[in-house]
Amino acid sequence: MPGILNQQIMSRTIKRLAVYTSGGDAPGMNAAVRAVVRTCAYHDVEIFGITGGYEGLMDGNLKKLETRDVGNIIQRGGTFLKTARSERFTTPEGRKLAAAAIKKHKIEGLIALGGNGTFTGAEIFHKEHGVPVVGVPCTIDNDLYGTDYTIGFDTALNTAVEAVDKIRDTAESHDRLFFIEVMGRNSGFLALHTAIASGATLVLLPEKETTYEELANVLRISAKRKKLFSLIIVAEGNRLGKTEVIAEELKSRVGAYDTRVSVIGHLQRGGSPSGADRLLASRLGANAVVALLDGHKNVMVGIDNNLIKYTPLSIAVKNEKEINMDMLRLSEILAL
Numbered sequence: 155m156p157g158i159l160n161q162q163i164m165s166r167t168i169k170r171l172a173v174y175t176s177g178g179d180a181p182g183m184n185a186a187v188r189a190v191v192r193t194c195a196y197h198d199v200e201i202f203g204i205t206g207g208y209e210g211l212m213d214g215n216l217k218k219l220e221t222r223d224v225g226n227i228i229q230r231g232g233t234f235l236k237t238a239r240s241e242r243f244t245t246p247e248g249r250k251l252a253a254a255a256i257k258k259h260k261i262e263g264l265i266a267l268g269g270n271g272t273f274t275g276a277e278i279f280h281k282e283h284g285v286p287v288v289g290v291p292c293t294i295d296n297d298l299y300g301t302d303y304t305i306g307f308d309t310a311l312n313t314a315v316e317a318v319d320k321i322r323d324t325a326e327s328h329d330r331l332f333f334i335e336v337m338g339r340n341s342g343f344l345a346l347h348t349a350i351a352s353g354a355t356l357v358l359l360p361e362k363e364t365t366y367e368e369l370a371n372v373l374r375i376s377a378k379r380k381k382l383f384s385l386i387i388v389a390e391g392n393r394l395g396k397t398e399v400i401a402e403e404l405k406s407r408v409g410a411y412d413t414r415v416s417v418i419g420h421l422q423r424g425g426s427p428s429g430a431d432r433l434l435a436s437r438l439g440a441n442a443v444v445a446l447l448d449g450h451k452n453v454m455v456g457i458d459n460n461l462i463k464y465t466p467l468s469i470a471v472k473n474e475k476e477i478n479m480d481m482l483r484l485s486e487i488l489a490l
């Protein structure tokens with residue numbers, strides 16, 4: 155069984171690793187890097203931090219990290235290693251530069267903190283240049299197959315719920331219908347969990363086809379039940395399109411409500427990580443080091459029913475993590 159408590163570390167040959175954060179930042183990335191650095195120290199392995207994700211790797215921006223370099227960061231949002239979405243790394247030329255930097259610094263394995271794009275790049279890099287990579291899932295979208303939760307999701311959920319609670323106050327005071335857009339790219343986890351936790355009337359997800367007529371009906375029924383204000387959570391990747399357009403169309407169909415649109419946006423990516431995210435980051439960061447020392451290559455370290463699980467990167471990036479449709483039904487029932 156994989157896990158840090160399994161002390162049978164097979165490889166005593168690995169002496170030098172590197173860690174980077176890539177793609178959209180997520181609260182808890184710092185806590186994960188801290189766990190990586192300190193677990194390396196525990197196992198007497200040198201660890202280098204790469205600044206700016208793949209861009210930094212290609213430019214050779216590597217610096218040795220000591221345990222004190224990661225002090226006082228467990229509570230910080232963002233990533234002190236910086237991050238980027240790199241076009242250059244999608245080219246073979248870019249990846250050659252990265253391989254040269256790894257050779258120069260005698261790095262024997264990489265720990266990649268990020269989401270789908272990060273792991274896609276890591277997998278290709280491993281195939282082309284043979285560098286062992288272990289991924290740590292970090293994204294507020296929670297859209298990675300092979301892990302129940304990704305680092306950053308819980309904090310973003312709490313931020314979104316807090317924002318919706320505040321909007322609820324003004325919505326109730328004015329008897330208004332609010333359309334609140336949350337992030338999540340092509341996935342609806344953040345929207346669905348926010349909708350249930352904030353008691354929204356409706357949620358629009360990328361995973362489910364919804365017609366204007368269905369939405370209008372729910373609102374008409376709500377109005378009949380004397381629901382004077384309503385909150386609709388709109389996933390940015392929903393199937394009907396832009397939140398402003400949806401709001402206009404529904405206003406013209408239902409009419410009864412004074413409507414407003416609020417986009418929470420990048421607020422959801424920042425802030426101090428929640429306790430749950432710090433815990434997850436500490437467990438996954440530490441276990442990523444153990445995975446590499448145990449000889450694993452090209453896997454993502456995730457959490458499955460509260461146990462550590464390894465999933466091949468190729469499977470993590472190709473498979474879709476499905477929304478729990480019972481949760482959607484629950485949100486509908488509780489909004490009656």
Ligand code: F6P
Pocket residue numbers: 178239269293294295337338339390423
């Ligand atoms: O993947 C995280 C995420 O915040 C998505 O929810 C969102 O669609 C995207 O990143 C925004 O990316 P950027 O910050 O590059 O605009």
